[in-house]
Amino acid sequence: MVKKIKSHSLGKLEIYIAPAHKVRHGDRTLFRKLFPxxxxxxxxxxxxxDGIINASAHSTHTSFTNDGNVVTFSPEGDNSKLAMCVELIDKKEKLENFFLKHKDLLQSKIVIYKEVEFWDLD
Structure with missing residues (x-):
């Protein structure tokens, strides 16, 4: 029994950030002041x-950003400057709306858009 692959065009937004970057928003409880x-x-x-189809965060083993310092994962060290990649997958229009809605949060981050295919079986 041969099945055919259906493909749909989607987009992937890759956002590169350091885990040390924190968000200060909403109600500032004592807990969130101490642990943003x-x-x-x-x-x-x-x-x-926002109803994005898929979102995931991946940590890297070695990375560098605009400051030029290469950082490598260490089980006993400070990994707060090691880059993380947050991937969002959905239609391009939805990703554009997400980017514009959260532009203040994403302004100084490295954000890359790629077109990808979503596969399904008939």
Missing amino acids: KSTYMHIVAEAKK
Whole structure:
């Protein structure tokens, strides 16, 4: 029994940030003042609220950003400057709306858009 692959064009937004970047928003409870929410966790939560098909965060083993310093993962060291990648997958229009809605949060981040295919079986 041969099945055919159906493909749909979607987009992928890749957002590169350091886990040390924190979000200061909403009600500032004592807990959130002491332990602000990580930006990458906030982006994933906002993507869920906005109905994005898929959102995930990946940590890297070695990275560098605009400051030029190469950072490598260490189980005993400070990994707060090691880059994270948050991937959002949905239609291009929805990703554009997400980017514009959260432009203040994403303004100084490296954000890349790619066209990808979503596969399904007939």
